[in-house]
Amino acid sequence: MGNCLAQPVENHPSSVKLSSPPAVLAPTCKKPPSTHTISSSSTKDNIIGELEELEATTTSGKIVTPNLKVFSLAELKSATRNFRPDTMLGEGGFGRVFKGWIDEKTLAPSRVGVGMAVAVKKSNPDSEQGLKEWQAEVKFLGKFSHPNLVKLIGYCCCEEKEFLLVYEHMQKGSLERHLFRSNETLSWDTRLKIVIGAARGLTFLHTTEKQVIYRDFKASNILLDEDYNAKLSDFGLAKLGPINGNSHVSTRVVGTYGYAAPEYVASGHLYVNSDVYGFGVVLLEIITGLRVLDLTRPTGQLDLVDWAKPLLPDKRKPRKMMDSKIQGRYPINAAFQIAQLILQCLDSDPKNRPSMGQVLECFRTMQCHQDEQSRAFQRALATSVRRSSEQ
Numbered sequence: 429m430g431n432c433l434a435q436p437v438e439n440h441p442s443s444v445k446l447s448s449p450p451a452v453l454a455p456t457c458k459k460p461p462s463t464h465t466i467s468s469s470s471t472k473d474n475i476i477g478e479l480e481e482l483e484a485t486t487t488s489g490k491i492v493t494p495n496l497k498v499f500s501l502a503e504l505k506s507a508t509r510n511f512r513p514d515t516m517l518g519e520g521g522f523g524r525v526f527k528g529w530i531d532e533k534t535l536a537p538s539r540v541g542v543g544m545a546v547a548v549k550k551s552n553p554d555s556e557q558g559l560k561e562w563q564a565e566v567k568f569l570g571k572f573s574h575p576n577l578v579k580l581i582g583y584c585c586c587e588e589k590e591f592l593l594v595y596e597h598m599q600k601g602s603l604e605r606h607l608f609r610s611n612e613t614l615s616w617d618t619r620l621k622i623v624i625g626a627a628r629g630l631t632f633l634h635t636t637e638k639q640v641i642y643r644d645f646k647a648s649n650i651l652l653d654e655d656y657n658a659k660l661s662d663f664g665l666a667k668l669g670p671i672n673g674n675s676h677v678s679t680r681v682v683g684t685y686g687y688a689a690p691e692y693v694a695s696g697h698l699y700v701n702s703d704v705y706g707f708g709v710v711l712l713e714i715i716t717g718l719r720v721l722d723l724t725r726p727t728g729q730l731d732l733v734d735w736a737k738p739l740l741p742d743k744r745k746p747r748k749m750m751d752s753k754i755q756g757r758y759p760i761n762a763a764f765q766i767a768q769l770i771l772q773c774l775d776s777d778p779k780n781r782p783s784m785g786q787v788l789e790c791f792r793t794m795q796c797h798q799d800e801q802s803r804a805f806q807r808a809l810a811t812s813v814r815r816s817s818e819q
């Protein structure tokens with residue numbers, strides 16, 4: 429990028445989903461009902477059409493043939509001790525997520541603590557979206573293998589009208605919990621590690637042969653393993669990118685308030701770079717430790733993006749916005765560079781936003797500078813220690 433300076437146990441709905449028509453968004457900041465909105469049969473046909481297209485994608489090394497285990501409901505009941513409430517990891521629009529255990533080799537249910545831990549997502553029987561999101565998840569995630577995408581191990585469908593998905597268990601849960609609902613503080617370096625991991629996952633999706641638009645990039649969909657490696661989850665809203673030289677796809681507006689790009693909310697025109705806007709929002713949440721929308725904040729600060737945008741270009745002001753939990757332990761130059769990157773990602777015109785590849789390049793450059801600076805610091809430190817011992 430030319431002008432890159434660098435160089436819900438989560439039992440609460442973490443965010444509010446968008447629905448068409450978009451007019452219900454913001455002015456009054458009233459929360460609309462939390463719904464997923466792909467509901468018409470024509471949309472269903474679209475999804476199936478898209479999925480068939482994806483099936484036709486030639487294998488390019490990173491896209492793998494699905495090798496998913498088909499679980500029976502009885503097996504998943506056994507793996508989660510009949511979906512016992514104390515095994516619940518969280519709940520979202522699709523339904524509840526439970527922790528279970530399966531044998532690593534046979535994938536048969538096992539006893540607690542034996543074999544490998546899995547997360548079992550169970551559709552809410554009242555959810556109209558269950559089937560469609562389940563289909564999209566199986567078809568997209570079942571095709572991809574990447575270190576920054578959560579691994580789908582298998583699924584179970586159509587028994588007792590339930591749709592279930594079985595994923596690798598991510599020990600540290602979601603970024604949303606760590607940022608907003610935990611006493612633990614994420615260090616600057618850990619925050620950078622997480623955001624770079626998530627950026628890699630998104631870059632991969634955008635650069636697959638058939639571009640994939642993720643459409644639901646947000647802190648609760650970024651899951652963390654025990655070493656804070658980030659993986660994207662939730663492909664229920666993913667969509668194939670534009671074809672035949674088109675710049676965008678036109679589609680119903682779905683996603684999550686606060687993270688969805690303005691052009692998409694306003695017109696239903698979805699660009700690959702609409703995801704970059706969501707990335708900018710998450711990056712802003714990561715450095716400030718604040719939710720994008722929070723009705724408990726003072727007037728003028730309810731919407732983090734509106735509040736932060738005028739402050740980001742000023743070198744002194746981003747410092748005031750930094751998450752106070754970091755207690756000043758971050759490199760000021762890098763923080764300012766990130767503030768500029770956020771501004772670019774949040775540009776109201778998708779064509780002016782960087783691609784995710786360019787975003788990654790910025791982070792790489794930033795890290796190189798940081799490493800150089802830290803090496804220079806270590807050298808200076810070593811010299812000064814040597815001098816003082818010689819005196």
Ligand SMILES: Nc1ncnc2c1ncn2[C@@H]1O[C@H](COP(=O)(O)OP(=O)(O)OP(=O)(O)O)[C@@H](O)[C@H]1O
Nearest residue numbers: 436438518519520521522525547595597598602648
């Ligand atoms: N693979 C996993 N490993 C560990 N925890 C998980 C896993 N998948 C989901 N969870 C937990 O379950 C919670 C709910 O996830 P889910 O994706 O259903 O909803 P959400 O992302 O919070 O909301 P939305 O429905 O809007 O996407 C997550 O926030 C996370 O804490």
Ligand SMILES: [Mg+2]
Nearest residue numbers: 520648649662
């Ligand atoms: Mg989710």
